[in-house]
Amino acid sequence: MRRHITYTAAILLASTPAYAGFVQSRIDELFVRGFTHFEVERGTVKSKIEGYSTAGEKIEIVIDNVTGAVIRQYTETVNDDDFRDIIESIETRYNDSDDDHNDNDDDDDDDDDDDDDDDDD
Numbered sequence: 001m002r003r004h005i006t007y008t009a010a011i012l013l014a015s016t017p018a019y020a021g022f023v024q025s026r027i028d029e030l031f032v033r034g035f036t037h038f039e040v041e042r043g044t045v046k047s048k049i050e051g052y053s054t055a056g057e058k059i060e061i062v063i064d065n066v067t068g069a070v071i072r073q074y075t076e077t078v079n080d081d082d083f084r085d086i087i088e089s090i091e092t093r094y095n096d097s098d099d100d101h102n103d104n105d106d107d108d109d110d111d112d113d114d115d116d117d118d119d120d121d
Contacts (some may be wrong), residue, residue, distance in 0.1 A: 022068035026061055035059065037090045040107050046071055052090075056083050 026049055027038055035051035044065070051059045056079070062072040078086065 022065070023049060024061055025068070026063060029053070030059065030061075037087050039090060052078065052083065052086060056080065059088075 021073045023042070024041060027040075030038070030049070030051040033055045034055065035057075036054060037052045037085070038049040042065075046062050047063055049059075049061045051061075053059075055077055056077055058078045059075045061070060062069055062075065
C-alpha cells in the first residue's frame with residue numbers, strides 16, 4: 001500500500017502556499033455539505049482532498065494547483081468500522097501535530113494581541 005502523508009484541514013491552514021485557497025475553498029464547500037473530517041495531500045501539480053461525513057460517505061477530489069480545476073472526483077460509502085478507524089486516525093494526527101490549533105494567535109514576536117478594535121471611540 002502506498003504510504004501517504006496526510007494533513008487535516010487545520011494543519012493545511014498553518015502552511016498556506018498560493019494554491020491553498022483552492023483547497024480551502026473545496027474544504028469549505030464540503031463542510032457545508034456535511035463533511036467533517038478531511039485528509040489532504042499536496043503535490044507540486046495537483047492536490048487531493050478526502051472528506052468524510054458522519055453519514056459514512058467519503059468523497060475524493062483531485063484539483064489542479066494552478067487553476068483549481070477539478071481533475072477527478074468520486075464518492076463512496078465507507079462501512080462503519082472503516083469509518084471509525086479513519087476518523088480516529090485523522091483526529092490522532094491532528095492532536096499529535098505541532099500546531100496548537102489556536103486560531104487566535106497573532107503570529108508575531110511582539111507582546112500585543114494585534115487587536116484592531118478601538119473601544120476608545
